[in-house]
Amino acid sequence: MFSLEGLTNSLQQWLNAHLNPTWVLVVESLIVILLAIALFAVLGLVLVLMERKVAAHMQIRLGPNRVGPQGIFQTSADTLKLIMKEGLTPDGSDKFLFNLAPFIVMIVAMLLLAPIPFARNFQIWDINIGVLFVSAVSSISVIGVLMAGWSSNNKYSLLGAMRSGAQIVSYELSAGLSIISIVVLTGSLRLSEIVASQQDGWWLFKGHIPAIIAFVIFIIAVTAETNRAPFDMAEAESELTAGFHTEYSGMKFALFFLAEYINIFIVCSVGATLFLGGWMPLHIGNWEGFNHIMDYIPSSIWFFGKVFFLIFLIMWFRWTFPRLRIDQLLNLEWKYLLPISMLNLLLITLMAIMGWHF
Amino acid sequence: MNASAIIFYSIAAFILGTGLLAVTTRKIFRSAIWLLFSLIGIAALYFWMNVTFIAAVQIVVYVGGIVVLIIFSIFLTQRSGKKMPAPALKRNAFAILAALFGFAFSWNLIQGALPSDVSRGLPSDVFPKGTSDGSLKGSSDGSLKGSSTGSQVSDDPFGKTSETVPFMKTSETMTSETFADVSDIGEQMLSVTDHGYVLPFEVVSILLLAAMIGCIVIAMKTPVEKKPEGSPLTIKEPVTETQKEVVS
């Protein structure tokens, strides 16, 4: 049966047999870098196409359908176009920071990839504070956005960056609280242990209604954190042209664009790992036959299936809901999501102490 | 000089270089960004020392909180994009003096701490266990005179955390997987035993609560008698802004 675990193990053995430990580490790092970049490129192409197709079907349209069969090469053509374009740097901008900002955003997205378990025993860095690492490092990306907005020397950019900053800083709280509620249930921050604790059922089902509330709050908060509609105040096309990346063009714009989709992928994979059991197959109670069939599907397929389900959910939000005003946005966070998630955390703690979950 | 040392020295050079740039640049926003890089470098140093929890907290508190706050206040000041005038000579002289003094002070500390532990290459279990949990104060006093307390608290669940003490990274601690779990830190934080931190923890929480209530009181508008002049939407804004600053 196909498994990524066997692949990595045999590679490790082969390298250990031929090289000394330092070089094994270096070669493995290089392989990981290559794989991460390849994953980014593929994800960028696939997710942008998926977004356009989903958007089209929700608006009773067809979407891209000219380049290649069903338009599947549309995003590749767009990428080619963006590579060809000139990367303009405006005259009045702070040139160093202007050119640095897209790379900051991109590097943060790459760092976030490290602790995510893609399949059974297939993880770049099984760090013991996995969840905390993700929420800590993701807070750096707001700096990239602020930097881009400020250095463009453009009112729209600055306004977009300020909005984005306020939004990310506020929604981090409720996202963090809903993550903590699962950490309370699991008793560990290590992502692999969180997955392992869902062997007999996903937390979404095991945690009763509080877990479902936490899941909903998590999804809302990460939608806001990735600056996507209905929380796309930062780029609000109709009022700020393009928000913090108004002045960017060519490949530098493409980096922002790509980072947005990578961030969606990462928050969805964190959500899938915490609430939907990561790569764990779906198991139902004592149905031995059913569970065996589910085990036969490779764990990587389970993981990517769940992640893409969540991504679809977030795209569904985007193409359904109208954009929030800035005061509505802050009201939603501070008057609704935060109190509810605090109360919910108390409930979950009580549940974990009394052992009421399955 | 192995790979680990190379990584350490490059991180250290990164921290010092960006720190130097932060104080010498004439553009205030760039100064904030260099400070940010310096703080990220310190987090990287914590990662190198394998104290991942401290590293993550460093990023959450400093990068996600403090620097964002600094950047916001820069955005709200006037003429933040202009070059600042060069500081006066007198100020420069004092700054250099202060820097030299700080350098000498830390040199003194390192001189005191280094030879007793690292050069002798003590195994990690000889290190003081009860006093080494606070990563900030462990390096100087803990390693010099703390070894007498080492035996009496050896059953403490937090005893495995000797790697939180800076400058004590030996080859054993680098490879072994005996690092403190986050739950150990949490238990230590709320334990009421001799080496627990429940009192400082609660005092700090009360301080933060007081700060938050103070912010709300300052930002809250008392319902004025005269009918509202501005739009009703603007009244709610300041409260949320300050709350956000405090909590983050």
Add this chain to the structure above:
Amino acid sequence: MFIKEYISDVYKAVKSLLTGMKTTGGYFIRPGEIITQQYPENRDQLNLPERFRGEVVMLHDENNEHACTGCTACELACPNATIKIITKFDVSPEGKKKKALDTFVYHLELCTMCNLCVEACPTGAITMAQNFEHSVFDRSKLTKKLNQPGSKIREGVE
């Protein structure tokens, strides 16, 4: 009661959001309802909606007769002077002069397909056609004469 209001707010919000998601999700799972037309490919079996408006035409019957009396109601109704009606005087066998249509000039390049002229016409002489492939190489070709050469007004239309 504050708490009750709060909870009902949350409940109503969630419910209305779910209603919206049900609509778009319904469209997503029913691709048969897609209204996009694959234009150059489906040119032979174009499926235009009933109320699609392409250009103004004048109706002629098999005897090459139209129903336009030259009353210029359409010209007056047009918001951007698309229509210009040139009239002449027909002399009836009894020697009575009668106003009649000479040329119905229609500037397609100015037309916004607003349908006001068709609504204004008292005799139903003009209507909106569904032809939309109007591109030509010369702008002058867009100025059209709607009454066919040699056509005359139908008997009995006043």
